[in-house]
Amino acid sequence: METTQSARIALIEDDEIVRQATTQWLQLAGFDVVEFGLGNEAFDVIQHQAFDAIISDVRLPDIDGIMLLEKLIDSGVSAPVLIITGHGDVDMAVKALHLGAFDFIEKPFQPDRLSSRVSQAVEQFRAQTSTQLRGEYLASLSGLEKVLVGQSEVMKRLREQVARIALIDTNVIIYGETGCGKELVANSLHKGSGRKSHQFVPINCGAIPENLFESELFGHEAGAFTGAAKKRIGKLEYADKGTLFLDEIESMPAAMQVKVLRSLQENTVERVGGNKQINIDLRVVAAAKEDLREHPEFRQDLYYRLNVAQIYIPPLRERGEDILTLFEHFAKESNRNARSVSDADKKAMMSYGWPGNVRELRNVATRFALDNTMSVLEILSNRPVASSEPNSTGVPLAVQLHNFERKVLEEALTRHQGRINDVMQELDLPRRTLNQKMQKFGLNRSDFTDP
Numbered sequence: 450m451e452t453t454q455s456a457r458i459a460l461i462e463d464d465e466i467v468r469q470a471t472t473q474w475l476q477l478a479g480f481d482v483v484e485f486g487l488g489n490e491a492f493d494v495i496q497h498q499a500f501d502a503i504i505s506d507v508r509l510p511d512i513d514g515i516m517l518l519e520k521l522i523d524s525g526v527s528a529p530v531l532i533i534t535g536h537g538d539v540d541m542a543v544k545a546l547h548l549g550a551f552d553f554i555e556k557p558f559q560p561d562r563l564s565s566r567v568s569q570a571v572e573q574f575r576a577q578t579s580t581q582l583r584g585e586y587l588a589s590l591s592g593l594e595k596v597l598v599g600q601s602e603v604m605k606r607l608r609e610q611v612a613r614i615a616l617i618d619t620n621v622i623i624y625g626e627t628g629c630g631k632e633l634v635a636n637s638l639h640k641g642s643g644r645k646s647h648q649f650v651p652i653n654c655g656a657i658p659e660n661l662f663e664s665e666l667f668g669h670e671a672g673a674f675t676g677a678a679k680k681r682i683g684k685l686e687y688a689d690k691g692t693l694f695l696d697e698i699e700s701m702p703a704a705m706q707v708k709v710l711r712s713l714q715e716n717t718v719e720r721v722g723g724n725k726q727i728n729i730d731l732r733v734v735a736a737a738k739e740d741l742r743e744h745p746e747f748r749q750d751l752y753y754r755l756n757v758a759q760i761y762i763p764p765l766r767e768r769g770e771d772i773l774t775l776f777e778h779f780a781k782e783s784n785r786n787a788r789s790v791s792d793a794d795k796k797a798m799m800s801y802g803w804p805g806n807v808r809e810l811r812n813v814a815t816r817f818a819l820d821n822t823m824s825v826l827e828i829l830s831n832r833p834v835a836s837s838e839p840n841s842t843g844v845p846l847a848v849q850l851h852n853f854e855r856k857v858l859e860e861a862l863t864r865h866q867g868r869i870n871d872v873m874q875e876l877d878l879p880r881r882t883l884n885q886k887m888q889k890f891g892l893n894r895s896d897f898t899d900p
């Protein structure tokens with residue numbers, strides 16, 4: 450890889466044999482390696498010299514790799530850090546990623562996997578710091594404010610991440626619950642990239658019947674099978690020089706995973722019934738609702754190919770006041786003269802769990818804007834409990850519990866026509882707790898009393 454040549458890497462590993470072997474591998478891959486046996490010794494040097502990436506073992510004699518990572522971040526070192534963890538040490542790995550490690554590598558590792566992760570880290574780091582890209586980055590960031598609406602810290606960070614990753618031509622996995630904006634982010638990545646003048650091609654892997662998958666992705670030659678009268682270009686070929694968006698990638702059939710991986714490795718496609726290798730140049734953005742590593746049917750090698758950069762979109766309920774900002778945005782979009790929202794409605798929206806996320810909010814806002822007789826609270830109360838979305842899988846337990854609890858309270862209040870003492874007795878709840886819960890769910894006694 451051209452760009453990562455002469456990259457300077459700090460390697461921190463106390464086991465001399467492992468250290469020497471790793472150094473040799475990295476040097477063969479074209480890196481300059483500076484070796485350290487102790488964490489603190491490395492820290493002193495790294496603080497004062499420039500490195501393009503840092504690789505550290507977790508277990509070191511003087512300080513553990515996680516503490517070293519924290520120290521480096523606190524002292525303003527911005528080079529990517531890759532942590533080497535013991536096999537199966539998931540907690541440690543998660544902690545490292547949380548603190549801001551670029552990635553973790555599990556022992557024992559394939560040397561070429563380490564060097565390819567290091568290349569990717571270096572490439573991302575350099576792209577981020579190059580001044581030429583800085584201008585493009587800032588321009589695309591300001592454009593994103595109108596597309597990915599929201600002023601919460603998590604949304605600001607998301608926009609920064611999208612603007613930055615858009616500029617690096619790498620594969621990406623986007624994680625997020627249903628309706629939280631995965632496709633919108635994927636599209637923004639395309640529009641902010643050098644591929645924007647070519648196609649953005651979305652494929653919903655969960656919606657294509659298994660027997661049609663291959664032809665859909667790879668296309669076919671005329672007469673390849675019964676019913677294939679004409680030649681057809683597949684989605685991979687169609688996305689050439691552009692971006693391929695593999696939505697719900699966790700539902701891709703196993704046989705297709707193998708074929709897609711091969712296409713991505715070799716940058717070619719072969720149409721069904723054809724024997725010609727057609728060159729393609731793709732950037733793949735994938736979306737998933739669950740962690741693909743926890744998915745036994747998902748191929749690890751395909752996962753690593755796609756997981757060069759990762760974007761996590763937080764659920765709507767974690768975005769605070771953005772709920773109200775987005776509501777207003779969507780309401781105004783449907784009706785320029787939409788009413789303003791009452792305080793009770795604001796409270797209800799802030800305490801609701803939004804299992805269907807932004808899509809659900811958009812639907813509620815549209816109804817509110819077009820029907821002057823309904824309050825938000827009424828619209829929300831008339832909705833099915835878990836989610837009105839076609840797909841309610843992926844709704845976290847906490848949200849389902851939240852909605853269930855709200856429903857139980859609502860039903861009891863209806864049954865007793867708002868008589869608090871009776872509800873307290875039936876549900877065996879102290880008055881204080883009942884009050885707090887009603888407040889939390891935006892339930893008013895007066896809404897249940899007979900007029």
Ligand SMILES: Nc1ncnc2c1ncn2[C@@H]1O[C@H](COP(=O)(O)OP(=O)(O)OP(=O)(O)O)[C@@H](O)[C@H]1O
Nearest residue numbers: 596597598599626627628629630631632633807808
């Ligand atoms: N931050 C945002 N600002 C404005 N609109 C948004 C935002 N996030 C999502 N939307 C809108 O919400 C709707 C749902 O978003 P999108 O389709 O991208 O979600 P998704 O995560 O792909 O959903 P699914 O999991 O169901 O495929 C779309 O209409 C999208 O334009």
Ligand SMILES: [Mg+2]
Nearest residue numbers: 628631632696
């Ligand atoms: Mg989607």
